[in-house]
Amino acid sequence: MTLDVLSSIKGATASKVVADLFEVIKKGHVEGDTNVAHYNAVEIDDLRPDEVVESTEAERNLIINNFPKEKNGFLVVPKVVEE
Amino acid sequence: MASVIERLHQQLVSKEISCEALVQQKLDALNASEYNGSNIVLDQYALDLAKKVDTKIANGETIGLLEGIPFGVKDVYLLQGTYSSASSDFLKQYNSPYTATAIQKLLDAGAIPVAKENCDSFGHGSSTENTVFGPTKNALDINKVAGGSSGGSAVNVAKDFTAFSIGGDTGGSIRQPAGYNAIYGLKPTYGKISRFGLMAYASSTDCVGPIAKELDDIRIVLNTMAGKDVKDQTTFASDAISDQATSSVLPKGTKIGYYKNFIETEALDPKMKQQFKDMLAKLEAEGMEIVPLDFFDADILVATYYALAMAETASNLARLDGTNYGVREEGENLKEGYSITRSENFTAETQRRIVGGNQVLSQGHSEEIYNKAQALRAQISHHFDEDFKEVAIVLSPVTPSPVPNIGDIMDDPMKMYLSDAYTVGFSLGGLPTLTAPLALETGLQITAAKRNEEILFTSANFLKQVL
Numbered sequence: 001m002t003l004d005v006l007s008s009i010k011g012a013t014a015s016k017v018v019a020d021l022f023e024v025i026k027k028g029h030v031e032g033d034t035n036v037a038h039y040n041a042v043e044i045d046d047l048r049p050d051e052v053v054e055s056t057e058a059e060r061n062l063i064i065n066n067f068p069k070e071k072n073g074f075l076v077v078p079k080v081v082e083e
Numbered sequence: 084m085a086s087v088i089e090r091l092h093q094q095l096v097s098k099e100i101s102c103e104a105l106v107q108q109k110l111d112a113l114n115a116s117e118y119n120g121s122n123i124v125l126d127q128y129a130l131d132l133a134k135k136v137d138t139k140i141a142n143g144e145t146i147g148l149l150e151g152i153p154f155g156v157k158d159v160y161l162l163q164g165t166y167s168s169a170s171s172d173f174l175k176q177y178n179s180p181y182t183a184t185a186i187q188k189l190l191d192a193g194a195i196p197v198a199k200e201n202c203d204s205f206g207h208g209s210s211t212e213n214t215v216f217g218p219t220k221n222a223l224d225i226n227k228v229a230g231g232s233s234g235g236s237a238v239n240v241a242k243d244f245t246a247f248s249i250g251g252d253t254g255g256s257i258r259q260p261a262g263y264n265a266i267y268g269l270k271p272t273y274g275k276i277s278r279f280g281l282m283a284y285a286s287s288t289d290c291v292g293p294i295a296k297e298l299d300d301i302r303i304v305l306n307t308m309a310g311k312d313v314k315d316q317t318t319f320a321s322d323a324i325s326d327q328a329t330s331s332v333l334p335k336g337t338k339i340g341y342y343k344n345f346i347e348t349e350a351l352d353p354k355m356k357q358q359f360k361d362m363l364a365k366l367e368a369e370g371m372e373i374v375p376l377d378f379f380d381a382d383i384l385v386a387t388y389y390a391l392a393m394a395e396t397a398s399n400l401a402r403l404d405g406t407n408y409g410v411r412e413e414g415e416n417l418k419e420g421y422s423i424t425r426s427e428n429f430t431a432e433t434q435r436r437i438v439g440g441n442q443v444l445s446q447g448h449s450e451e452i453y454n455k456a457q458a459l460r461a462q463i464s465h466h467f468d469e470d471f472k473e474v475a476i477v478l479s480p481v482t483p484s485p486v487p488n489i490g491d492i493m494d495d496p497m498k499m500y501l502s503d504a505y506t507v508g509f510s511l512g513g514l515p516t517l518t519a520p521l522a523l524e525t526g527l528q529i530t531a532a533k534r535n536e537e538i539l540f541t542s543a544n545f546l547k548q549v550l
Contacts, residue, residue: 006441007397008404008418009434010426017496018393018439022452024386025459033465034458048313055181058163062180068411077406078413078420 084326086299087246088152095140095151102136102151102195109153109197112244118220120235120244121198122158123166129153132195149307150193155239155248157232158199159206160186161280165196169282170204170214173409173428183280184315185249185291185308192307197245201235204430205400206253206284208232209502211260212493213432220489222264227486230260233294237264240294247295247304253284254388255481255506257292258518262481262526267301267543268294272533273513274319276305277312283399285392288510298329298543301517305536321534328540332548333475335370340474342378345505350381351483355523359480362522362550369549374474379463381483381504387463388507389500390443390456397440400433435496460511467512471532476542479505481518481526519543521550 004012055063069076094100106129113124136151156162159169161179168174182190190196203213211219211234219229222241229238233250237260240248250257252270261268269292276291283289293304306323333339345351346359363373405411405424412427414420429437443453470477482502492499509516509530516530517539527546531538 001445003438003441003445004422005418006445007434007438008401008421008425009429009438010422012434012438014442015435015439015496017500018389018435018442020497021386021389021439021500022442022448024382025390025452025455028383028387028455028459030455030458030462032462034461042316046316048316059180062164062178063408066178066180066408068405068407068409078411078417080417 084299084329085297086303087295087297088148088300088303091152091246092146092148095136095146098140102133102140103130105151106130106133106153106195106197109244112242113198113239116242116244118222118225118229118238118242119217120201120219120229120238120242121155122168122170122201122216122235123199125165125197125199128165129195129197136193136195147193148303149189152194152246153197154189154194155198155200155236155245156186156196157202157236157248157250159202159251159282160249162186162196162199165199167199167282170202170216171428171430171433172215173403175215177409181280184277184312186280188308189249189304198239200233200239200248203232203234203256204433205282205396206232206251206256207396207430207433207436209255209259209499210487210492211235212489213430215430218489221486224486226488228263228489228492230263230486232256233268234260236294237261237266237268240264240296241266247293247300249304250292250294251281251284252290252292252510253288254392254510255503257290257294258481258506258516258528259503259525261294261518262520263486265520265526266294266296267298267520268292268518269301269305269536269539270510270516271305271309271536272515274317275321275515275534275536276308277310277315277318279312279314285395286399287395288392288513298519298540298547299326302326302329302540319534324537324540328537329544331541332545333371333542336372338372338374338474339366340374340376340470340477342477342479343375344378344380345479348381348483350501350504351480352485355480355483355485355525358523362478362527365549376470376474376477378466379508381501383459384463384508384511385500385504387456387459388503388511389439390452391460391511393436393440394443394453395440397437397444400429400437432496463508464512467514467532475531475538477530479528479530480523481505481528485524515539517543519546521546
């Protein structure tokens, strides 16, 4: 898949400065313990309750008002075309 | 105790000034400012809160230390009912549906937000030039950059437009602008303050932190915002930092480390190199044990950080497609619409990071670049673990170079990325790091082991006395 499709940005191409950063990483030397799983990990017995929390009316109204397009009381989504 | 918050609190309690007058002073200064540090000044919002504080004082009620204190908020935090733009065209009209946990804790303590502050768009930058609101100017020299990405927050504090401000630090975005404007800025241990309601840049290193003129104010605000939050599962419970921490000094013989390769390099400005060496000599004369340490090359730190940060921001910003909020541009079909929307409403630097991130994560690259960068990050973290078994703190410059002029680094992305060379490593390690306006032109970084913020305050107090 091309970068413009991956990024949903028109005409997106690889930049030299990013390629230069990648070259540094490729040359980097890795040894020893490289396990990152425990950094920022969450304990399984410390998860929040799996329950629905109602948002406030003010929050719901702001979310609706942030919707980009509205017509006759309906929120308008972009037209989906099957390809 | 040297504290702007404490001084203003006393003025309010003694009725030397009303809260409304205090807030109005700050609003006037923000509105008249030529530094371009604020995207939105919260005039009515702040005055309404100030009136409530004045009513309490008039009724003889006790007010808390933060009650009525005006503060600034980097424009990447949600504050319900106010615009949160991330300094982007994309979200210029985005009205926050809820309030970030860290900001809510300050509101609960009675502090009053007076401005949403200019920053690099979505945190993507080191100078607060990558913003659709125009560059923020340095508080000490208007021809120079404010630093970034929390540049507006640092400048507003330095100019006394806010008593303190809340920045965000992913790879140095609090520490570097604090250094550029000669004030304090703290990136706490990753997870000490909830990220809920902070627009995500790179979620694995994003940190909320205070910027202030006085060390005690950093401590007060940190204590208010810290703590476990069920809305951010990476947070942890922590004890408050006592005021003893900012009045104590380091005992003689304390082992203070520094990274040799950060100093013995031609990349470090010669004057700053000398200033750093002079500082080490003074500390040695004070009876401290100076320990030179080996560390990774700066180019490895920068490349590792940017590869991972770009990958994470590409994923985080994928949600911005104009469907549910923000700007929506119409196209021939759904994908075309997404593409036009994102192309026209992200800045060039944000696009570069998204595209770079998608490269990192794409087939072929993910093994060679992303997984390797993660392995390097693990090594860096292990290295820190070992270093802090040997030393109490590590001192380092905040940046390798003096503050650049406006316009000098925006056209040279690699120069911009390399300006983060001394901050990104500590971000990858999730370590607490404080910028103090000491010793070097762009400040001094004090770093400690994870969850050991207390020693940062004691060290900064000690260094302030001896340098």
